[in-house]
Amino acid sequence: KAGVTQTPRYLIKTRGQQVTLSCSPISGHRSVSWYQQTPGQGLQFLFEYFSETQRNKGNFPGRFSGRQFSNSRSEMNVSTLELGDSALYLCASSLGGRSNQPQHFGDGTRLSIL
Amino acid sequence: QKEVEQNSGPLSVPEGAIASLNCTYSDRGSQSFFWYRQYSGKSPELIMFIYSNGDKEDGRFTAQLNKASQYVSLLIRDSQPSDSATYLCATTDTGRRALTFGSGTRLQVQP
Numbered sequence: 081k082a083g084v085t086q087t088p089r090y091l092i093k094t095r096g097q098q099v100t101l102s103c104s105p106i107s108g109h110r111s112v113s114w115y116q117q118t119p120g121q122g123l124q125f126l127f128e129y130f131s132e133t134q135r136n137k138g139n140f141p142g143r144f145s146g147r148q149f150s151n152s153r154s155e156m157n158v159s160t161l162e163l164g165d166s167a168l169y170l171c172a173s174s175l176g177g178r179s180n181q182p183q184h185f186g187d188g189t190r191l192s193i194l
Numbered sequence: 195q196k197e198v199e200q201n202s203g204p205l206s207v208p209e210g211a212i213a214s215l216n217c218t219y220s221d222r223g224s225q226s227f228f229w230y231r232q233y234s235g236k237s238p239e240l241i242m243f244i245y246s247n248g249d250k251e252d253g254r255f256t257a258q259l260n261k262a263s264q265y266v267s268l269l270i271r272d273s274q275p276s277d278s279a280t281y282l283c284a285t286t287d288t289g290r291r292a293l294t295f296g297s298g299t300r301l302q303v304q305p
Binding site for chain 2: 187
């Protein structure tokens, strides 16, 4: 069974640009969550999608947005990039339904802002 | 604000010993508890989860949960150099699929 697939693996952008990251969950998983990992702040929750609806949102500015498609694939968009957005962005999928279902992470997209 | 606390380490143990990793959490509404292992430069890998008070064993790993003390731990028996990694403790509360992570404990297993 294939795991969570994130593309691209690496991205380099400049300040002010926007970026879109993609995540394909494990087959059969309907919940997709996004996290940001930085050395200073650790792993922080961005948002979660289930059945194409955002169900939970973390404490991030509106520049961070996402969506989920009918096949459960998800995209995350960051607009007007800032230097502080440099981070590893991780997608995690779970079966959904109950909130205690384990989440499995993809390899992440490493975003560098110049 | 929900907090999950872990000692950053490094925790150094000799090969073959038991490594004990600890985690406390502030939110009494926390219902589910997860341990992830993260190698340097890699993404977190789920190794254990526990929902009820007591112990849960899986191979060399044992997770222990004490909700009254708001404490969860991970024991690694017969530690191997390949267990050297950062171990992240995470929780969710009822109805939210949002993991709150601790900052992780770096484990070093000395050959």
